Amino acid sequence: MKIRTLMAGAMAGALAAGGAFAQEVTLRLSHWVPPTHPIQTMGIEPWVQSLTEASGGRIGVTIFPAQQLGAAPDHYDMARDGIADITYTNPGYQAGRFPIYSLIEIPFQTKNATGGAQALHEWYAPLAETEMADVKFCLANPHDPGTFHSKNPIKVPADISGLNVRPAHATMSRFVSLLGGGPVQVPAPEAREAIANGTADAITFPWNSIYIFGIDSATKNHLDMPFYISAQLLLINKDTYNGMPEDLRAILDDHCTPEWSRRFSEGWAANEAGGRQKMIDSGEHTLYAPTDEEVQMWRDAAAPLLDQWRADVGADAQAIYDSYMEALDRNDARF
Template identity: 70%
Template sequence: MNRKTVAALAASISMSAFAAQAAEVELRLSHWVPATHPIQSLGIEPWAESIKQASNGRINITIFPAQQLGAAPDHYDMARDGIVDISYTNPGYQAGRFPIYSIAEIPFQATNAKEGAKALHEWYDPIAETEMSDVMFCLINPHDPGTIHSKTPINVPADVRGKNIRPAHATMARFVSQLGGASVQVPAPEAREAIAKGTADAMTFPWNSIYIFGIDSEVKYHLDMPFYLSAQMLLFNKDTYNGLAPEDKAVIDDHCTPEWSQKFSTGWADNEYSGRQKMIDSGEHTLYEPTAEEVQLWRDAAQPLLDSWKADVTKVGADPEKIYADFIAALERNNSRY
């Protein structure tokens, strides 16, 4: 081995050793689903690794799953207050707090989570500066359209009357109430217990999460139609973001884009949709596909939610007609309008 080769090898070893040293910026990211959930393996982990690579190892993100650092409904405030640097937040867990964003939760708006994520990001990014001004908005992560899963058949809106239902978020809770049901409002990690103990008769969930959270033995009837989204977010503590060096801010900015919202959401969307076929193949579940007339019954039943949303947005001094038009335009632009 000649001197040049030895010198090159030594330089390579030196650079590798340097890269292995502790990162200059250590960030803590908290979420509330199990560490085995595809949100972590197919969304959060690849995103965090991409940031590490793009920053040449300067930024390291440590992930705390399963409500280790705080309860699911508290994650917005955890980011705001600096309890964590980055939080995975479901705005719908806090009724009425984010009235503009709640349009994303109304049934029959978006058909899918992939292009839908990009559309939601494009639409909400300028709005977040006011509605979520005490955090730094980064990404939107909806799940594949969810539906109703129940112990006994729920095929049309009238079947909800008298049932106790775990809703995905505040908007779905309002919908359940409008249909004569009662809401059992618990976050996703507590949904199985509510069903198993008989506190709830049914729930709104995406398909494969029924398996992920071990609820497949509790609910055997499923409304087979894309129904609603629950659109989570990644949010930064403002002081954390503002304290980054310019080159590190640039890396974060490059990972907080509409394109990254779509990329972040794709793996989970595919995983969730796979649960539907798994139920069919098992032979243990009954999927009911509504007729066109029954779908229209559901759509008509959901219309008051849109009317209520417009009233709520008006109360905070915003223009619901313009906001809704922009929302629909973003969905159409990204081929995700229902």
């Protein structure tokens, strides 16, 4: 972060007379998707614009997309260490590091991303100090529920056996292993190459990201159900936050609320959901809607993930789980 001194004397007077302020704080925001991705155009950019306007131009934000400042899995540490002032982080890229938060990654809990974003924020914000104490939690941004996209049809859990699958996060990686598949651990920007070169036979992604990352030509079969979410976080370096003037911290706090998590997530959620209809309209893709019996097979197959989560978290696990379910219910987002 750079703190800039307000201009003095006549120039400062001129700025005040004109109703503007010199920029005091310039924040570096790093993420790992292309700059054309809805995460930036529909989430980050409107949030930045609102932050700048609310501060009267005193807060500026420079966006660094596409892993310019560091690799996707490193973004939590980048916020902690001040490599960037704000980072867009997928905690699921680091297996086992955030056991409480990994609850959101277990399939069949969240049915939509907008209510899910607000529920996730309401639930996790009080818990963030427990396992993310060295950064400031700001926003939660889940995608519209994703599913399996594959070269050959996947209909039931047994179909995963023997396949190499690029999982969305650590929990889906364990699920793939549980079903006899081989996880191919690469972040989203590298997923296309894994599919194209045959390293992976299938991928877990939200719907329109198949198009955004250019994977639609290789994956023509899709399991048509809201399977799982991956929920990214906007995190802030604590020294940056604490070094800001008190009134600017208050403005930043006003942009780190459950309502802002919902607002931040709306555009991307709608964009991802639109990918499903695009596939149907194209006539080039096959969507398989599982029967009720097959849905139950998937849910039964995922049950050990919740058992393992409870074991990893320990004594408070049931209360933490119940509070998440209550938040999802309040926001009409429970599967």
